[in-house]
Amino acid sequence: MKAIGIILAGGNNKMMKELSNKRAIAAMPVAGSYRSIDFSLSNMSNSHIQKVAVITQYNARSLNEHLSSSKWWDFGRKQGGLFVFTPTITADSSYWYRGTADSLYQNLDFLKSSHEPYVVIASGDGIYKLDYNKVLQYHIEKKADITMVVKKLDDRQEINRFGLVTMTDEGRITEIDEKPLETNLNMVSTGVYIIRRRLLIELIEKANEEDRHDFVRDILVRYKNIKKIYGYKLETYWSNISTVNSYFKTNMDFLKRDVRDYFFKQYPDIYTKVDDLPPAKYNYGSNVHNSLVSSGCIINGTVENSVLFKKIYIGNNSVVKNCIILNDAYIGDNSYVENCIIESGSTIKANSKYIGENGSKIVEENNPMYY
DSSP states (O other): OOEEEEEEEOOOOGGGGGGGSSSOGGGOEETTTEETHHHHHHHHHHTTOOEEEEEEOTTOHHHHHHTSOSGGGTOOSSSOEEEEEOOOOOSSOOOOOOSHHHHHHTTHHHHHHOOOSEEEEEETTEEEOOOHHHHHHHHHHTTOSEEEEEEEOOOTTTGGGSEEEEEOTTOBEEEEEESOSSOSOOEEEEEEEEEEHHHHHHHHHHHHHTTOOOHIIIIIITTTTTSOEEEEEOOSOEEEOOSHHHHHHHHHHTTSHHHHHHHHTSSSOOOOOOOOOOOOEEOTTOEEESOEEOTTOEEOSEEESOEEOSSOEEOTTOEEESOEEOTTOEEOTTOEEESEEEOTTOEEOTTOEEEOOSSOEEEOOBOOSOO
16 A cells, blocks of 8 residues: 555543553553554554554553564564654654644654655544555545545434534535534544645644644644545444543443454454463353453453453452453452453452442452452
């Protein structure tokens, strides 16, 4: 594909509450063995994009560890590759990234030193599969300046945290309403864009001259009547995990067979960094229903409608229902946990009881491990 890829993975979001204290949102675990950013990286690899930059900033250690090698996504070995950019102090700049446009401006050398004519920009918190070649073909056919990937969203409770667009029958975007309080629109931006590389450089440089730093507000919204911006409709599964409720719901979606089959049994595949762990162990007396259980887990109790990430221990006579349990958690004997997200590394002592009401409850406990 005649394009380079850029994944914006530097933002922090207070709507993730305590979950973003340990990691960037793009590094949030999803579906047992994956990270959120794996989906965008895999889409780029499957679209034969050989040169990809990940722009990180907030709480980047976990994400940087995950991206320590490009081999898992098979990016270019001799040409191209996977690049990770964090804010750096230079003679010209001593700022953190002040917005998405500023993060691109501070890494403008990456754009200028590339030779591919197009750029695919994606966010690190989207869960979807997409062949960017089809979007690029649409972009060229429409003779667009910028193409946004959009998705019809029926969930009215979540809709005001996205940018919403109005489109003509031909697909041209005429209005962009960024995160409105109230709206009748239902077509949202997925945070995926295709733009010609030289045009992107020109727009980013102009935005910086005017001290503007946000890609959506200061480029897309301002230029919507000057540049030809088109929308490419995504008809398949898409979710954004930037709130606690959406993160919980997205992981629970993977308990549905059709969603699991779509992502993990239909070509193209989703790739991730592989850990060498033993298979899950189900001891005598364990009882597991409709759950995803990852490698390295030891189950002694009952698990229902839950997603267990790597290296989880469930004690004797313990019950786990409708939960997401992140890596390296320990749940002691005779405990009851329902509608909760258990933070990674937590140790839930024996005879504990946690029940989430009116949504999922985030639990983080660091008790001595054995009782």
